[in-house]
Amino acid sequence: MKTIILLNQDQMGHGDQTLGQKILGTFLRKIIVIQDLDAILFYNTGTRLLDRSSALLGELSALEERGVELLPCGTCVEALGVDLAVGRLSDMDTIVRELERAEKVITL
Numbered sequence: 001m002k003t004i005i006l007l008n009q010d011q012m013g014h015g016d017q018t019l020g021q022k023i024l025g026t027f028l029r030k031i032i033v034i035q036d037l038d039a040i041l042f043y044n045t046g047t048r049l050l051d052r053s054s055a056l057l058g059e060l061s062a063l064e065e066r067g068v069e070l071l072p073c074g075t076c077v078e079a080l081g082v083d084l085a086v087g088r089l090s091d092m093d094t095i096v097r098e099l100e101r102a103e104k105v106i107t108l
Contacts, residue, residue, distance in 0.1 A: 003037045004102040007046035012108055021055060024108070028059035032066060038102075039069035041095050042087070045080065047072040052085040060086050071098065 011020025012027055031037060040063070042050060049056050050072050064070050070087035071094060077084060099105060 002102050003034055003104045003106065004098055005031070005037070005040045006099075006105055006107040007040060007042050007049065008044045008107070010045045010048040024049075025056050025059055027108070028056060028063065032063065034106075037063075037068055039071055039098055041071050041073075041090075041098060043073040043076050043095065045076075047076045047080060047082050050077075050084050050087045051082045053083075054085070057085055071095065 009020075010024075011017050012024035013020050040060075048054065049060060050070060051057075054060070060070060064086050071090040072082070072084065072087050073095060074089045074091050076082075077089060
């Protein structure tokens, strides 16, 4: 089963940003157990997670090394001035195609 995670913000949940980033870091360390995790798609402020200054860069690098594709929206990266450290720049066509192929989508 092809599983995709969709991240549209730079934290998990709404409310306190520090807490949201902390629990997102824990989530990213734990998701390796998800069977057939193929990709994480990033858009809006979620693309900030891939920036060279991201506190969660280690977790995302580890996932990428294990074969999980990290696909940020190019328009969002440009608009937010993200300096990509990991991932492969994509576009909305790629994001839509990945969602269409997915059998399971988890949105945070």
